Amino acid sequence: MEKSSMENLGRMSVADFKNRPKFPLTLVLDNVRSGLNVGSIFRTADAFALERILLCGITAQPPHREILKTALGSTDSVDWAYFSDAKEAVAGLKSQGYKVFAIEQTTEKIWLQDFLPAEGQSYAFVLGNEVEGVDSEVLMLCDGVLEIPQFGTKHSLNVAVAAGIVVWEVVRGLGGRG
DSSP: OOOOOHHHHTOOOHHHHHHSOOEEEEEEEESOOOHHHHHHHHHHHHHTTEEEEEEETTOOOTTOHHHHHHHTTHHHHSEEEEESOHHHHHHHHHHTTOEEEEESOOSSOEEGGGOOOOTTOOEEEEEOBTTTBSOHHHHHHSSEEEEOOOOSSSOOOOHHHHHHHHHHHHHHHTTSOO
């Protein structure tokens, strides 16, 4: 066994990536305060060929130096837009037929492993601030809440880690092919 070389990995160009089919998934970042987390989420969106990221409120926007440090060029490949308020972003997605789910801990939720994405349906997942989570007003606009099971003492995950877990589980549920 040996590690794959860059040539063997078959990496595509940014232009080819822009033209390839994408998973019908959009991530909404609601007041994510760390540019490093935002950059990591861009890399996840690139790795899984997501449609786009919507950056809302205080969430940093490219070309922020912290984003660029962890995004490693994925801000060029992943489409993104900025909204001053996540409520506006969520309302727009819903008007386009997206099912919108917050990633949060609430009394009413669907455990992530029990979520069954429907083929042909577009989804958006709202990820919140590292301390406060998803804003309560934004939460009320969502079609539901997905919760990642946790078994330790902390009852929280880094927002970029949570994004990766959710995206992988949903892409896997869609058959893992873009």
